[in-house]
Amino acid sequence: MPVLLVLFASVALYVGRAERWVAAVLLVGLGLMPLAAGTLARFTVFAGTPAEDVYLLERGGLSAEGAAARVRARAEARTARFQELGALAYYESRRGLLEEARADFKAASALKEGDARMLTRFGNTLLGLGDVDGAVLLYTQASKADPSMAAPHYNLGQVYRRRARLLPDDQLGKELDRSTSAIATAQSLDGSLLRREPPPEDRPLLNRLLLSPAVPERDWLDLADGTQEGARVESQVGRWLAPVLPAGPAGWGLTAA
Incomplete structure (x- = not known):
């Protein structure tokens, strides 16, 4: 110049x-x-921003390990936002780190309440930890927060169906009816669930038994702060x-x- x-x-x-x-x-x-x-x-x-970390965590895989470390560091510094904590908890739950996922889901809930996707994913984690009543409560809250979302209804149906096996005969029919009703509601909201087969009874893998609703890009793309x-x-x-x-x-x- x-x-x-x-x-x-x-x-x-x-x-x-x-x-x-x-x-x-x-x-x-x-x-x-x-x-x-x-x-x-x-x-x-986009690269190097929290939005990229959320993107990698939502996709999962080995490439997300670095993103998880960065989000954890921001969480410790209390600068992580709701989308980051939710994605980190979801990543941890899929990797079997359920206690860590529960803590991060709680931290995300403190930043934003009533998010149907987060409540559904949080319920999946609680179910994996054996807290059936807590999972049912979160699925119910999620279905009320977003009545058009099929995942919480479907997951409720799966919980009722598996819980029915532990009930006496006089309560079995009522629980199975609840399961059938919840799954039918989910299938009416998402026709693709008509073709979905749950995993075998002897291998009730959490990631295959339950639905985890995807988070659309518009919910986290604003984290690409340049x-x-x-x-x-x-x-x-x-x-x-x-x-x-x-x-x-x-x-x-x-x-x-």
């Missing part, structure tokens, strides 16, 4: 007015490039364009002037 400004000053007296205006506008635009680059990065950055990344890009482009000018608005103002 300094070289271009000196070059512009040296030729300004020998070119026409229109040429001077074109050159001046281009130089002003170049001077504002740091601001434009920072704004672009601010609105498009404020710091945008400022870094803005500073880098500014130093590249005008290393002798002050960074920030002062440099843009001097360039424009």
